[in-house]
Amino acid sequence: MSRRLKMILAAGIGLAAIVGGTGVAYAMMQADNSAQLRATGKVGEQADGYLGIVGSADAGLRAQVDAINIKRRAYYTDLAAKRNAKIEEVAAATACQLFASKVEPGQYYRLPDGVWRQREAGQTITLPGYCA
Template structure:
């Protein structure tokens, strides 16, 4: 392998992140930074209007997973998806949102816990 190509590949490996973060890791970090919060409808929301695309993509990915879980549970219990999502939101906000993190109240306002 030519020396220049070897150097270029080595530089690319050093510059690349060692391990890509997963959506839950990105969201947990964003929550701690006050960028992402729990909404009253059972889904994640972005607190400021502008965020990195990685954060937005992670929020979307988790919300898709949540909707699928809410749908399965709603079908099993014979209730609406919205009802399952709202009850879950209440539990998440009460039990999982840490002090200093944001959640959206029923009025649609972001509140710091």
């Protein structure tokens, strides 16, 4: 993990503690319906910080996912500018948080290897190395 990414992750954790446990990224994403979409099993969280479609989807689902990802990209862009970081680093750091606490049993997630996995009950998601 790069020193820069470690610093961004540390700053994110510190900011989450200041905000009060839920974290800024979570507060930003609570306004969208990503939790409901993940619950359908047709959408999952990805290591790049964006939602992805598991398998095929109709135009309506694609539009919903695109709308959420546009909001996330705007958030990541803003936060990256404030922290003098790359958008991709902020998005990856947020993905670490999402994997750790938002992906519920039965829901899908995709690590950097590109393989969709379904979280099982009692399973802890093995986070990418850059999340450490």
